[in-house]
Amino acid sequence: MILITGGAGFIGSNFVLEWVGQSDEPIVNIDKLTYAGNLQNLSLLERNTQHIFVCADICNSDEMSKIFAHHQPRAVIHMAAESHVDRSIHGPEDFIQTNITGTFRLLETARHYWRSLPEELRLAFRFLHVSTDEVFGTLSADESAFTEKHCFRPNSPYSASKAASDCLVRAYHHTYGLPTLTTHCSNNYGAYQFPEKLIPLMITNALSGKPLPVYGDGQQIRDWLYVNDHCSAIRCVLEKGRPGETYNIGGRNEKLNLEIVHTICDILQREHPVNYDYRNLITYVADRPGHDRRYAVDSHKIHHELGWEPAETFATGIGKTVQWYLQNQEWCRNVQSGEYRKWVETNYIGRI
Structure with a gap:
């Protein structure tokens, strides 16, 4: 049996669905069910006894100890995290609590x-900690991609909290011998992503005829990783990774944010035509504080040591993603609750 934290979130729910589809081994799924955790993501497993869901907070040491003692996992995949940069700017305390204190208490357990x-x-x-390329900071246009040996230079409360959790995981391996593994992924996209992130926000806003807010000049560069490729990489690291090591996971798809928005608009124009041009909805808004210009990860290590590489190109992955949102508009409406609308008002009103 394995145990996953944050398994009702975007990446976590995709991982759980794939795990159950490809393995007979039970999976215990711990999730606090905050705004981004959604059991509807796992509705296909509602009667599947292989998936054991537990609503719990990783900061609660007593609860975690009872769960470990009862289920006796052979491995932990730690995905539970507050993960949105903009939210961390408006309210950093939740990020410190979940990402640092929560990771510490889970490590102790x-x-x-x-x-x-x-x-x-x-x-x-094994204890596998899922982290982000944002811990490394920003790159200029001509700099080489981040390797596992790059120093941490986080520039947001979110990335600082993840860097701190990474350091705790490293320390628990070197001090106590706990067999840890850490992964740093690039920007994920795909099914079940909460529509505060760039790609689902653009899709859902476009389908509603709402403005498509683009920060600054839209020239920020990100490497995009299809979520199912990320899940396959995590399984690979869990199976073959060397304890104490870190592995970068990238999609080999560096794109300008504005290019992403244009691509989504063009796919929607073809697959879901309306009486207006989706590109005309693009609205440039004031950039967010401390916005990193470019992220890119060098994933040669995981390829050469473990044999992993992404299966999707950006063209195939974004096509599948747009189709999923077109076919699951009820899911989008359900997650866009009063909490979501309040967040949109907090983050975007006044920027335009």
């Missing part, structure tokens, strides 16, 4: 559980 295991099980145990 895992450490005590791991030490109690028989030697054979202790040697096989």
Whole structure:
């Protein structure tokens, strides 16, 4: 049995669905069900006994200890995190609590559980921490992509909190011997992504005829990773990764933000034509504070050591993503609650 935290979120729910589809091994899914955690993402598993859902907070050490003792996982995949840069600017405390304190308490629980295991099980145990390329800071247009050896230079409360959690994971390996693994991924996209992030925000706004807010000049560059490719990389690292190591996971798809928006508009114009040009909805808004100009990760290590590479190009991945949102507009309406509308007003009103 394996245990995942944050398994009702975007990346987590995709991982759980793929795990159940490709393995007979049970998976325990711990999620606090904040605004971005959604059990509707896992409705296909409603009667599947292989998926065991537990609504719990990773900051609650007593609850975590009981869950570990009861389910006896052979591995932990730690995805639970506050992950939106803009939200971290408006309210950083939640990011400190979940990303730093939550990771610390989960590590402590895992450490005590791991030490109690028989030697054979202790040697096989793994704690895989899912992190982000944003811990490395920003790159200029002509700089080489981030490798695993780059220093951390976080520029937002979100990325600082993730860098701190990464350091805790490293320390627990080097101090206590806990067999940890850390991954740094580039920007994910795909099904079930909460529409505060760029790609689902553009799709859902366009379908509603609302403005498509583009920060600054739209020339920020990101490397885009299809979520199912990310899930396959995590499974690969869990199976083959060396304890104490970190692995970058990239999609090999560096794109300008404005290019992403244009691509979405053009796909929608073809697949869901309306009586207006989607590109005319593009609205430039004031840039966010401390906005990193470029992210890019060098994923040669995971390819050469573990044999992983992405299966999707950006063209195939974005096509599948737009189609999913077109076919699941009820899901979009359900997640765009009063909490979501309040957030949009907080973040975008006044920028235009």
